[in-house]
Amino acid sequence: MNTYKIAVIPGDGIGNEVVPKALEVLKQAAELNGTFQLECTTFPWSCDYYMEHGKMMPDDGLEQLKKFDAIFLGAVGDPARVPDHVSLWGLLLKIRRQFKQQLNVRPAKYLKGLESPLKNPKGFDLVIVRENSEGEYSEVGGRIYQGEDEIAIQNNVFSRKASERAMHYAFQLAEKRKNYVTSATKSNGIVYSMPFWDEIFKSVSEKYNIKTDSFHIDALSAYFITKPEMFDVVVASNLFGDILSDIGAAIMGSIGIAPAANIHLDGEYPSMFEPVHGSAPDIAGKGIANPIGQIWTGKMMLDHLGEKNAADNIMSAIEQTIANGIKTPDLSGSASTKEVTEAIISYLK
Known part of the structure; x- marks a missing residue:
């Protein structure tokens, strides 16, 4: 059985809500697939970390991340406390540039049930x-x-x-x-x-x-x-x-469902996977953040790791969930973050 070491950085705002839910889906997909498992290590690097330490990540942060197979990032940013150019260049862009993540790949697809x-x-x-x-x-x-x-x-x-x-x-x-x-x-x-x-x-x-x-x-x-x-x-x-x-x-229909991958092609550093939506501080803590962007991002991570079957199963479960009207408010629905995640896991099973 393959074991993939994943560095998890929930980051700021809704990242702390959608990342754990996405990991539930990824681990369920791995369990059902039966040929691989994810070994996740979570890092608290964020604007909260900056307020306490004066930096977005420790000086040896990149050295710590180098040993992982992939980086799973939630969101970066809390402009009310930390200027965006400080938070982004101190974490997200620092990882992109120094880990030579030469490509940013973003799919866009119409999903039945979306407005x-x-x-x-x-x-x-x-x-x-x-x-x-x-x-x-x-x-x-x-x-x-x-x-x-x-x-x-x-x-x-x-x-x-x-x-x-x-x-x-x-x-x-x-x-x-x-x-x-x-x-x-x-x-x-x-x-x-x-x-x-x-x-x-x-x-x-x-x-x-x-x-x-x-x-x-x-x-x-x-x-x-x-x-x-x-x-x-x-x-x-x-x-x-x-x-x-x-x-x-x-x-x-919503930036809340859009995934992205920052790809390093040469095998020296890990690639990083992040949704497009950002930290969304206006809805953080309300339990209504759309987890699909983060889950779809996880699907892209599995594709990158070579686990196409599990990745395709996750995409199918996302499509079934949306088609059956189980959607968060940004998609004109009334479901919570938890309810959407539970529906996706149910369809996976």
Whole structure:
């Protein structure tokens, strides 16, 4: 029997409510599958930890995490007490950058029973592969002068290596899905980085027998709303992937169900799995947080670990739960966090 060592960081706000519920589902799926088990170690790193220690995680925190097979993160942030740039760069982004989690992968799928804001969602099912290490979110730049002469410079950084890495992952993922890859670009307005991205996409695409398209980000954003069913795998730079991911969550019906994976490809460090919804301090402690984003994130973690059968069973249970109207208030339902979790476990069984 395989044993996977999982570092669990519930973090802040509703993370402390949905992570334990997601672990209940994951452990039930493992038990029913019978071929693997999860060995979980929980770390209290959060804004509470920051208030007590003056840092989001201990100095040797990354060293502690290195030994795990995966990191299961709940949420980071409590802006009333700790500025977002402090909490995020002290924990989430620190792990992403120093563990070389080069890709951010986010699926968006219409689930029967959801009230999508789209008039006719047509069963869309897509995955966004976002380059996660450079691009528009590079740390290169600065500010000079003061007053009306002040200037801010932010440099985009695009490397052939990182761009190719994201694109190869997208094509290999499409080979397991619907054999279609779309590239997000803006080469008609950004004169150096985007033509470079387009050239690399064309070069990589020639290595695969897969249909491709390339759309400018403004048109692509519109297509996500008007005809999302046309897409399969979409590969994008850091900023464009971020934008498209949030549109994907929105057209599903709630950011509360959207999962994400931060993937390290080279085997040196663990990958990290986190839902998109954040800490949601406005509903923390009320027992109404939607656990599906965290549970779906756990499903992605099992996929990454190679436990596809258990992962597929979790996804099926999520779909059955939503289709039968067992939903939290963000999905126009009345069920609690606990009730949704119990329903998913019931369908698993």
